[in-house]
Amino acid sequence: MDDFLKFALLGIGIGAIYGLTAQGLVLIFLSSRVLNFSQGAIALVAAYAYSEATRAGAPLGVAALAALLIAGALGAVIELTVMRPLRHASTITRLVATIAVLTVIQSVAALYYGDATQFVGGLLPTTPLRLSGTLLIGTDRAIVLAIGILVTIALTWYVRRTRLGLATLGTAENPVAVEVLGWSSRRVSLVNWVMGATLAGLAGVLIAPMNGISVTGMGQIVYCALAAALIGGFRSFGWAMGGGLVLGVAQAEAVRIHGDVGWSTAIPFIVIVAAILIRGDVIRGRGGRREQLPAVGTGKVKPLLVLVCVVLVGGLSLLLGHSALDAFSTSLIIALIGLSFVVATGYAGELSLAQYALAGIGALVAAKAAADFGVPFVVALLIGALSGLISGTIVGILSLRVRGDVVAIISVGLALALQALVLENPSLTGGISGISVPSPSLFGISVDAVQYPERFALVCAAVLVVCSLVVANIRRGASGRRMLATRSGERAALSLGISTRGARLYGLAVAGALAGTAGALLAFRQPTVVFSGFTVDASMTLLGAVVLGGVGYLAAGVLGGFAVTGGFVYYLMSLSGLQQFLPLILGLALLVNLVTVPDGAIPANARLLAVLTRRLRPISPSPRTRRPSGRNTVLPPAIAAHESSARPGETLTLAGLSVEFGGIRALHDVSMTIEPGRVEGLIGPNGAGKTTLIDAVTGITRGYTGRISLGAAAIDRLSPAERARKGLGRTLQGLELFEELTVRENLIVGSDARAWRAYATDLVHPGRATMSSAALDAVERFGLTDDLDVLPGALPYGRRRLVAIARSIAARPSVLLLDEPAAGLSATERVELGELIREMADSWKIAVLLVEHDVDLVMRICDHITVLEYGKVIAHGVPEVVRENDEVRRAFLGQEATV
Template identity: 45%
Template structure:
């Protein structure tokens, strides 16, 4: 018990430091919406300033100078980097802070090296014994007290003062606060200064305890972010509790867990479990979708690739081993970057654990080659396969966490893998000998990098080409459409039957396998495997390189890899400049500039240049009478389509099924959104659902389609209850929906949107797409919906380039392409003019009459509902107010009073559009 209390008190001291760092993270997030991964770098800066000024100043003076200068640095980061990026996605801003973290750490290592520097203590030496035998240093307790006092002060400021309320207001709406006379820029600058000052203070107070170590102080961002995660990046008391929890768990694990690395890992495991339990499988309706970097088409460009391959081969043949080593470094980093293209560029999941996964592949392959005598090819395959379950483990948090939260979790997992596995001598072959791999051979030919560097570089490049070819196939196939759909909008993907869970797991597994390939190649470059190269900072650097290259483009890996330290770019520049020691710092600065000015990376800019060149070429050929065939024209050898359309044929009526809701009840906390709502939608019938805002109409659709779990009552489809089915399973069963806000897959063309909804849902695509791409015609239902909605001329367009009315048609056509038996439309005519609304009404009527689809129509345009529906249900305050024919609803006293706004005796005009019925007012 004495030991437990002793380590508890020690943990509270270190936890106080983590909480103080986390407090700076929370302040910055509350004021600007940015999760500051550079917080560890700011703490390092504060510690460095304290170390430099301590000989000339008092303790208090040095701490004050460190705090003030770090506050100034925080304000400058906002003004020079974050404010110009205020309209960028949260992901882009997070990546910018990662670049700043890498730059500050690199500068510190230049100044102080990698060895720990002793720092004079700030707090008095000595210890206290709260209970007998449990002595703890005064400095830990004083650090804890400082944190508690500052946390209390921060809570008072942000909950009781006008500045705190203004900070909350700016986070909610910059425009509203600007209209009240507050400058969002000034408020954010002040919060960045406060957050920076807190980080600098934490660094100054922590450095006498830990020593001045650039790596260790930079890594304090991991427990700080974990603590902030507990507080939801907003709650100061919960953040304080989270920091103390991390510190206590870390300290107790040091005492009671003997396995190497677990003392560091245990707190993050607990935090990850907490986050997973708190998260949701699908985001809520209020979830805002981040704008992510653009993605490429995935089409191979042979005219560009072949000359580059030939040039590289010639350079390897005529250059020395130095150039071959640079090529190998470029290729291995390019493989890690390619894995990030898959998991982050295509699937939208920011992973900071890719180098850790590479290390797992290197560890397994290296140990099998060393201890079991596996030949290199077999060891490579075994290393890749062994990484798959670890990649699945890393992917599990992605099923419940998204965006920045996921980045924090994967960063913590990288620390866990590095400390528990890759730094554990029990796994790596012992502290003295380690892992020594034999000379790799392929079919009896030695490719040992030390003796045949050009052969090893050629082999590595061949593996990169194979991986890039496979990823290109995935991007253009069914699997790629699923990944992009999930990246763009998880709710919309689920609504057309795409398994969000399956897509995310596949992205992490494929990315992990590619990263493991790169890791094995890194391991076998030298006889002695160095596992220290697979740390969390290497993963961060890989993300930076991928963003510089273009994280949404396969070509981005070919741009990012050569920019790695020791790779081709550095090799070339070293011929003119002595930049060996500064290359990582330069890369970090370039990353920040790229994210600010060209966030889509070099590959995107290259693609734009090629597109402009192609446009000029096409214009020239047009003037000379030699125009190229139009985009989308069938290539030679393609099967001819009757009437020139894609698989144009009559579509059979959908499988008839009736939707029935029985006493549907939905509660959110103490609020009842729906109460005992019952209705039916028969095949080929249109049922209108009307009611004022807040009546529960969209909630009814959400519950019916599986997006609101835990409701009361029953939902039956075709007479069978579907209450136990997920949103994905209900969509596959024939129950689909549209969204009021469209929720299109913006990175897929119109055709891609329709294919994503109509593609077969088989798991085989995840394997077959690696080796081939299907170029078949659109499925029959999707093809018919193209003609029904008049989309034939815009199939190759992105939705963002279409007029609003046409975007609405694409959203409905996508839902129809899934061949639903029942279709739930959520305000499909919102924002349309009168003519477009009439056309849409006629189109919806045809879907019911000719396709046999049962339709539940939510719409505020009462004229449209009354003219096109067979029956109408009116909701008010979550309960059914009336059910009947359009004529009955038109004159129902309760409906008129609650919603229509005119008395039943009020004469209303009859219009042709209403089919002879009086038009509602």
């Protein structure tokens, strides 16, 4: 017990510093919803500033104050110059921006100071305090703990008792609402960035005398701080400090028990997973804003370009010397990891920073298979790819309860754990001696990278070409559209029958397989493979290079492999002795690129080329709003036949449906029957529970009582996607179109079959994407033919709503729930909409539930109407009866008549 307490007391000081850093992360997150990976870099700047000031002879207190001021000023600079221009970008883009800041700061520090650990005099006394006969604690650690407690109390008072703190909490929920109340969300963000950076600076000043100052060591603080902030749900300062203390103590105890730092490094991952399993998706979305997601490529393969690249690679393989070929082969291999970022982040919207670690697992398994079991080279590659696929699947499973930016935290923790427990475990990897692998051969021909570097380069190029074609096939196939739909809007994807969990899991699994393949190739690049380079920092650097090009574009993944340390560009810079500047150049270029063209250099240059082309040919469409038309631009006449445009209609039955939120009953004992070939109207004042009813029927709201049946079968136990696949379609009030896909692609997503086999067949043959007959009919009826190759954001609101309805019809539902479909439509469009709804019921025999505020439209086309008020049914019947009902006049019609 004494040993436990001794080590616990040793960990308390470091734990309090983790807590302070985590509280800075929480402050920044609350005001800007950014996971600030540069927090450790800010601490690094403060620590070096403190060190420089003390060496210059400044008193320790003055040096510490100067360091804190510099940290706060750095936070202001980051917010004003980087984060503010990116305020409308996606959370993933802004997170990558903080990684770019981290890269720049660490690169400058490494160039100036090197990576040797520096020690500096402490501001706090270090004399031991005796707590009992055998227990001692350093005075500095006790004071740090006291500082942490005081800061926690002050921050809690700040967010609960001050107007600025309350505005901070409000900004975390809905920045638009805060603006309406007279607060500047930008000013709130700036103040909290300064305060959060100052806390990081305080952590740097306090930890420097304890652990010393090193570029890589100080940057590691943020990983533990992220775990501590996650325990606090990125909202609670008390829980964040408590989480930091738990981490510090747990790490100290891990060293006591295991005698090395391996398990100590893995502790954050264990804490992260525990927090996710217990609390779920602790980071809630913000209302009132639409994020601009990174653009994506089309995945179209240009044979001529592929041929040119193959000839170029072949020529270089014959002309380059040994060192250049080694760097070239390395770039070709790392490009596979770059492609894994394209799939995981560009397509699936999941920011995994474990890709290098997964490559390390692929390298280890392939090397072991070849060295210990003598498996052939090709089999070793396949085994490496399989191990990467399994590892990527594990990342996906652990990430199912969270979303994009939180996946980054999970993947960082996993990468640290794999690095510490597996890749740096001498019993598994051979330590600094590594693992000797046999010389690889292919069909009896040696492709040894040392003896025949040109052959090995050609093998790497062939693998890269195959994998690139696979990624292109995924983008063009149903699996790619499912991932992009999930990335863009999960509710909309679910309403179309897409298993969003399956799509996300698939993206991370494929990304893991690509990384594992890269690792297997790296295992054979030298006669002996060592495992020191498969780090989180390497993943961050490569991710930055891919984002620089455009994370949604296949070419960016390939080119990213050439821009990292050890790659071909690095080799060319080494000829002039400038290779050490490559990380700094990449970081600066990424920052400038994100602020000016967040989508990346490849789409930006494509748009510039299109502008120049349009000036020569004015009739050419804009590449951002239009894409080249496909074969289906000319549409056939409307198809009204029931059997070709829709599945057989079924009866939707609601029996005693009730929904309660926090003691407030949104729906109370609602029963309805919606039959095929009939239109049921659902009206009521705002807040009556109309959308809540649709959410319950479609499975978005699960905590309801009562029974919902489709045909003769109850669907209460089915997920939203399963209900949609059974024939239950809906539209959404907020439309939630897939903004990065054209109108045509939106409709194709609705038309796609949901068979699981697409995840396998798309790898080799994505097939031809076509719209369903129902989609073609909707396009004809709504006059969307000329808009098919336009991105939804370029359309007027009324036409966007028509696209949303057409997308729902494309899925060929047997029951269609329309949530205020006429909002924003012109009078003519409302008439056409009413005719189409009536035709769907009469000709296609679809059962339609129409929720609408346009009373004239409801009365004109509905067979039966139900009226809700405060979640209760106050009237139901044919339109003529409902129109004359006194309760309806009082609750709804009288109010609407004045509108």
